[in-house]
Amino acid sequence: MDWLDVAAQGILLGGVYGLFALGLSLVFGIMRLVNLAHGDLIVLAAYLVLFTSGMAGLPLGAATLLAVAAMFVLGYLLQRFVLDRVLGDDIMPPLLVTFGLSVIVQNALLLTFGADSRRLQAGAFETASVSLAPTLTVGLAPLTTLLAAVIAIALLQLLFYRTSIGRAFRATADNPEIAQLMGINQRRIYAVAVGISLAVSVVAAVSLGIRANFDPSIGPARLLYAFEAVIIGGLGSLWGTLAGGIVVGIAQTIGARINPEWQILAGHLAFLAVLMIRPRGLFPGAGHDAR
Amino acid sequence: MTTLLRTSALDAFYGDFQALFGVDFEIARGEIVAVIGANGAGKSTLLKSIAGLIANRHDALRWGDDAIGDRPAAEVVRLGIALVPEGRQLFPSLTVEENLLVGAYSGLRSAPWDLRSVYDAFPVLRERRDSRVTVLSGGQQQMVAIGRALMSNPALLLCDEISLGLAPIVVEDIYRMLARIRDGGTAVVVVEQDIMRALKSADRFYCLQEGRIRLSGTSSEADRDTITAAYFGT
Numbered sequence: 290m291d292w293l294d295v296a297a298q299g300i301l302l303g304g305v306y307g308l309f310a311l312g313l314s315l316v317f318g319i320m321r322l323v324n325l326a327h328g329d330l331i332v333l334a335a336y337l338v339l340f341t342s343g344m345a346g347l348p349l350g351a352a353t354l355l356a357v358a359a360m361f362v363l364g365y366l367l368q369r370f371v372l373d374r375v376l377g378d379d380i381m382p383p384l385l386v387t388f389g390l391s392v393i394v395q396n397a398l399l400l401t402f403g404a405d406s407r408r409l410q411a412g413a414f415e416t417a418s419v420s421l422a423p424t425l426t427v428g429l430a431p432l433t434t435l436l437a438a439v440i441a442i443a444l445l446q447l448l449f450y451r452t453s454i455g456r457a458f459r460a461t462a463d464n465p466e467i468a469q470l471m472g473i474n475q476r477r478i479y480a481v482a483v484g485i486s487l488a489v490s491v492v493a494a495v496s497l498g499i500r501a502n503f504d505p506s507i508g509p510a511r512l513l514y515a516f517e518a519v520i521i522g523g524l525g526s527l528w529g530t531l532a533g534g535i536v537v538g539i540a541q542t543i544g545a546r547i548n549p550e551w552q553i554l555a556g557h558l559a560f561l562a563v564l565m566i567r568p569r570g571l572f573p574g575a576g577h578d579a580r
Numbered sequence: 581m582t583t584l585l586r587t588s589a590l591d592a593f594y595g596d597f598q599a600l601f602g603v604d605f606e607i608a609r610g611e612i613v614a615v616i617g618a619n620g621a622g623k624s625t626l627l628k629s630i631a632g633l634i635a636n637r638h639d640a641l642r643w644g645d646d647a648i649g650d651r652p653a654a655e656v657v658r659l660g661i662a663l664v665p666e667g668r669q670l671f672p673s674l675t676v677e678e679n680l681l682v683g684a685y686s687g688l689r690s691a692p693w694d695l696r697s698v699y700d701a702f703p704v705l706r707e708r709r710d711s712r713v714t715v716l717s718g719g720q721q722q723m724v725a726i727g728r729a730l731m732s733n734p735a736l737l738l739c740d741e742i743s744l745g746l747a748p749i750v751v752e753d754i755y756r757m758l759a760r761i762r763d764g765g766t767a768v769v770v771v772e773q774d775i776m777r778a779l780k781s782a783d784r785f786y787c788l789q790e791g792r793i794r795l796s797g798t799s800s801e802a803d804r805d806t807i808t809a810a811y812f813g814t
């Protein structure tokens with residue numbers, strides 16, 4: 290086995306999972322909301338980009354930007370008018386509502402776009418590769434995905450640690466009632482948080498759509514890897530979430546090299562192993578979460 | 581003196597449980613008023629009602645001429661009312677300086693209180709500006725809590741049991757600071773269990789018992805036995 294290549298491919302795969310998990314991690318860190326529809330909302334974003342780039346003929350970059358804006362608005366409204374009504378001390382109602390949302394999004398996509406597998410067209414970019422070392426060649430698209438994940442997290446960290454609204458996010462995560470005493474409108478903060486989470490998920494959607502086929506039903510399976518990434522990394526830590534994605538990615542790559550049937554299983558085993566050794570994840574309480 | 585805030589027949593509830601009964605309270609600009617009473621008398625509830633953490637009847641609270649009883653907390657702070665909550669309640673994942681900056685989030689007024697003047701008032705906080713608040717001493721944490729409230733440049737500062745669990749010398753420091761804050765024109769309400777401490781610094785006092793005002797008056801004319809009777813309900 291070429292370990293250098295395994296590590297590189299694993300890390301790149303981890304970048305995809307990290308991107309998937311980022312929005313999940315963000316929303317959980319700020320408002321303790323577990324969004325079971327996150328995977329399906331990513332698929333929705335992928336269809337949005339597919340529709341605007343393919344059928345309406347926009348370039349992929351412009352379609353992505355448009356989708357980022359649209360998903361932010363969708364997230365804001367979703368929180369403000371739906372999730373806000375069920376958010377409280379009891380964690381069950383939001384779980385049930387986002388589960389229902391997951392079913393609705395899947396079926397709406399099925400009705401609108403059919404069950405066929407789709408793919409985003411990115412031309413030569415899809416198959417281009419770069420040589421990092423004599424024995425190591427990686428795809429340009431996966432490398433860009435990992436870079437996008439790193440840039441997205443870096444920007445979010447800047448937002449959280451260098452801006453007034455970022456402090457408001459973290460203060461609200463610490464203690465929502467006292468945050469209100471500072472003049473922070475909790476409902477608006479939560480709506481912006483879900484908006485950002487869905488805006489970031491567009492980046493995940495585009496990298497998914499270029500890398501692999503998607504259809505309306507793949508959301509929940511992707512969500513599972515994303516959950517594993519969030520929990521391995523430590524709840525609420527964004528860099529931890531990327532690290533968690535990379536752990537799952539490397540484990541899956543090693544598993545696949547031993548026997549292609551073992552790819553998925555190896556990822557889950559790595560997840561269980563981390564849970565047994567470090568039940569609170571690799572970076573518990575890091576980042577903006579230190580309750 | 582002009583009345584800054586007045587409550588009239590204020591009732592307050594936690595669900596079905598009524599914690600305040602027809603409380604009439606007022607404070608004028610530049611005054612320090614003490615609210616004393618035993619545990620569970622309703623002192624904190626009164627402050628939470630004023631700060632908007634407990635919703636009240638529209639006209640139960642008047643800020644100048646405006647009825648503000650039903651305003652939520654995030655709006656009340658914009659009027660110029662800031663609460664230093666019981667137990668300090670700092671944001672544990674934020675540094676000292678970030679806690680102070682969050683206090684200025686409403687951002688309406690930036691004078692006289694800003695980072696510089698809060699650090700001048702509490703120099704030890706300048707040294708610890710990048711520390712997490714969880715590693716500070718109790719007294720320093722209380723300074724952050726007061727500084728955080730001041731950062732909104734309130735006209736009315738509500739202080740809930742700010743001496744609780746602090747060394748007497750630290751308590752003296754903090755009350756000296758309150759006097760200076762009042763001299764700057766800010767009215768201050770202090771909630772205290774320590775009657776003597778409260779009366780020493782306040783111009784007037786209210787004594788609450790079981791959600792009702794049993795006694796009120798000026799601190800200088802307060803009679804210890806009468807207060808004790810009102811305090812314990814004997």
